[in-house]
Amino acid sequence: MVLASPESGWLGRFLLDPGTTLREVVTTIEHAALSPAAVLVLVGVAGVLAAAYALGRLRRARLRADARQVTVLTPPEVDPKGALAFWAHLIGQLRPAWKRALLGQPHLGFEYTVTPEAGAAIRLWVPGSVPTGLVERAVASAWRGAHTDTTGTARPPLPAAGEGVRRVVVGGELRLGRREGLPLRTDYSGELVRDLITAADDLAPGQAACVQILARPVTGRRVARATRRAATTGTGTGFVVGVLRDLLDLLAPGPLHRTSARTPAATGVRGGDRQAVMEVTAAARGAAVKARGPHWETVVRYAVTVPISDTLPTSGAARAVARGRADALATVFGACTDHNYYRRVHRIRLGRLLEKRYLGRGDVLSVPELAAIAHLPTDDGLPGLHRAGARALSPAPQIPTGGPHTKPLGVADTASRRPVAVKVSDARHHLHILGPTGVGKSTLLARVILDDAEAGRGVIVIDPKGDLVTDVLSRLPRRFGDRVVLFDADSGNPPPCVNPLDIARTGKAGSDLAVDNLVTVFHRIYSQWWGPRTDDIMRASLLTLCAQPGTPTLADLPRLLTEPAYRHRVTRTTPDPLLRQFWDSYETLSDTGRAQLTGPLLNKLRAFLLRPFVKAAIAGGPSTVEFADVLDNGGICLARLPKGSLGEETSRLVGSLLVARTWQAVTARARIPAAERPDAALVLDEAQNFLNLSTPVEDMLAEARGLRLSLLLAHQNLGQLSRELRDGISANARNKVIFAVSPDDARDLARHTDPWLSEHDLSHLDAYHAAARLLVDGQNARPFTLTTRPLPPPTPGRAREIAAAARTRLTTSDVQASGAVAVESDGGTATRRDPRRVQPPPVSKSSRKALPR
Structure with a gap:
């Protein structure tokens, strides 16, 4: 049965004869429902609908499973075209047709959230089906310098209400007000994101605002349907519009046959109305422009949540405040009005829609339109916005990732x-x-120290604060206890002795270098009170002591200058005529004259030697540890010299003397063929305190490279370095790792990292975040940024255990040394190496990692 004829619509027949029309409808339904084919069709339709519903739920569950949240930290300078690149890059996630039909098309969520507690944040919600790292790399590629922080569990965009707290959520959805083929405005002269964040800037505690943009790529067919009739200025034809049209046709009959939608009459334009023709033409051009390129299907949601509190005691008051805030957010999108515009749509259970990020059928937007509403703000003055301190640069491919021939720095x-x-x-x-x-x-x-120890490379560490050595001791494996030599100023046990005047291994030829280093160390540390006469007295005295048989110490120097009998016994056998001339002139001085000359030197020596730890470690007799053995046999020497225990000057002096002794051991390697010199390291924290040798820094660094000693020089700022140290380290310490520095230092250091990293980047690095420029096979690689890896948790009691093992080995060596001396006296024989020296056992070839030569 036909309910409508070409001459009249079904609505007209119903109004003229409602009873007959209803009877015809009921009769038609009864005949259709009683037929077996109709039953099968209904069952089939119900089954299809149930399957479609179940498949839809499964798709949404799969999309939400393992979803992650990516927080985007805005770089200091934002490229306005970055959003275009970002959304155009991600269009490649469009799945094939069969996969979309079975599994659905994943969508992304671009969210702006503002809370008084956390400020403004820009986050991306990424389904688990999108490959890990894809969105993060797209962000880094589109916005240079942007950082991303990914969390494995996606949180709701609006904070959850606390226990016993009631919240009111007000907001809605923004949908296109005209046919989706018509374009929005993309050349807005202001800053939409700035306006959004500013609209929610002064939220009260507990309140929160959110704008959520869900988007998924669409096919060309979907775009073609959206733009097919976009040139018309109407809002589209739906069921309600069709009923109203039939009613108007009934009241004011028009032509029997409707005009084709493709004719100008369908647009509502009369032939003589030029303004209307121009409007339609402009809309057609805009639609044609929008139809080009990739497209996304989008939905925009906004919401504000306000708690019911003492200031807002009722839900009505809270809702009024939330409605005003939500209206301010929605109003911002009025700036997108062009041939199309956004209209507000009420949504029930808005909070659940925001949390689940559900995207049904949305509006089609081109990439420029989507980029206009979903992008990073270009305004650098937005309050509370999470910003990236420095740009992130990936390391060059040739930078090693690790291995037995490397030292780890981080990730x-x-x-x-x-x-x-x-x-x-x-x-x-x-x-x-x-x-x-x-x-x-x-x-x-x-x-680095723990890796050197694991690899069997010798390492000497000088720490003026104490925490570094403590961290290392508490994490060293137990098997390394017999390789450790420990100097601890806070320990009540006697330390090892490193006598800077002990030249038993180097012979008389090494006395000149030892004396030069000692005098230079004292001169540089006490430069304000050091004159040429003091320098002359100390140098002559030390050379005189070194010329005597036996092992002199710094404790003999005050005796030489103040005890006539001891001085006469020592100086009468001095072979050097210049030294004898010096002592002859010294003897002619009165006691008062000698006291005036020696006073500046003796008061510094007394302050130094009156500390029990210093006297035992530096002037306790022959050396009980040889740094040459530590460096060559994989030893681990840890010098803990906290300034709080020793004083700043004493800590600097002891550390500098240990560095001087290390340098003497390193220069002795010149007698060893280059291929047989094992790699070793000297680690100096607060390095400016200990680089006080007679050898210029640039010469020391250049020679150390050939002798296979690598120095790790750490300090806080360039102002701590003298001009000589700064130039020498800048030119010869060619591997640079720069943590956050002051703007003044960043200006100088940027010369090493330009044009990849600017001085702004160097001064805005986060904690445990550094810029590095390394050598690869002797050539400079481009700079990159890294983060240091946290240390493994300390082992309780391990530091005490390692210290006890080092102390036991030292005591055993002293006992063996006493026995060896007795045998020497009784038998009259001489040994080649002083057995009193603590020598770490050599690392076996099986445990030492093969090192490059």
């Missing part, structure tokens, strides 16, 4: 998160580590 802070390291051969060009306290220098140094 890249880009999406790859790959490990980064420096080759042992390149570490011979030394490592300069710069940054204030608390940024991660000690963590990096401890990592």
